[in-house]
Structures are given as C-alpha cells and as structure tokens.
C-alpha cells in the first residue's frame with residue numbers, strides 16, 4: 136500500500152518512554168487466540184495490525200524495546216520499562232504487526248479475522264461477530 140503523505144497515527148507504551156508514528160495505512164488487522172498471546176497479554180486474545188515495517192518511525196525509546204524471541208514464530212516486543220506490548224516482527228524484520236491497543240487514536244482499520252481459535256480460552260466465548268475463524272494461523276497469499 137502506498138503512502139500519500141497524509142496518513143499519520145501515533146502510539147506508544149504505557150509509560151510513554153517509547154513513542155512511534157505510523158506513516159502508512161495498516162494492511163490487515165485481526166484477533167489472535169493463540170496460547171502465546173494469552174500468556175503475553177494476560178487476556179483471552181490479542182488484536183494486532185500488520186503494517187509496512189518501513190512506515191513505522193520510532194520517535195523515542197526504541198532502545199528500550201525488548202523482545203522475546205521464540206525459536207519458531209515472530210518475536211514479541213514490549214517496552215522494557217513498563218512491559219507494554221508494542222509489536223511482533225519476523226526474525227528477518229520483513230513483517231511487523233503493531234498491537235492495536237498501542238495507538239493513540241483510530242488507525243482506520245477494523246479486525247477482519249480470528250486466528251488460532253482452536254486454542255481459545257475456555258472461559259471466554261468467542262464473540263459472534265461474523266468474522267472468519269481459522270483453527271490455526273490465518274492463511275496468507277503467497278506463503
């Protein structure tokens with residue numbers, strides 16, 4: 136997706152030491168019900184938006200970002216000061232997903248799928264919101 140120079144949405148962590156600006160509209164957003172998202176957030180699911188990594192500009196605090204790097208899957212990154220989850224990214228940096236709760240204002244996209252529902256928390260029914268549900272990871276074109 137190209138940037139027209141007008142799209143700007145800012146965000147950051149809980150303690151505000153880490154701040155970023157997204158300079159291009161997100162690509163796709165969705166809920167993840169996997170066990171890792173449950174563990175890292177302490178909730179039943181997490182919602183993230185995939186973005187062009189080149190469109191994310193760190194205004195301050197990038198050096199405070201810490202990442203949990205599992206042997207498989209994307210790195211889970213958070214503010215090392217306050218623990219707020221900010222993003223996940225592929226080990227090679229080519230793919231990045233920002234946590235929707237990190238935005239200051241509406242990023243202009245809505246979640247369009249639910250993935251890893253086979254692992255959904257037993258104590259929280261999945262909302263009947265009509266979104267497509269995938270037992271495992273959301274299928275992606277060309278991968």
Ligand SMILES: [Zn+2]
Nearest residue numbers: 148150214217
């Ligand atoms: Zn912080």
Ligand SMILES: [Zn+2]
Nearest residue numbers: 167168169172
């Ligand atoms: Zn997940």
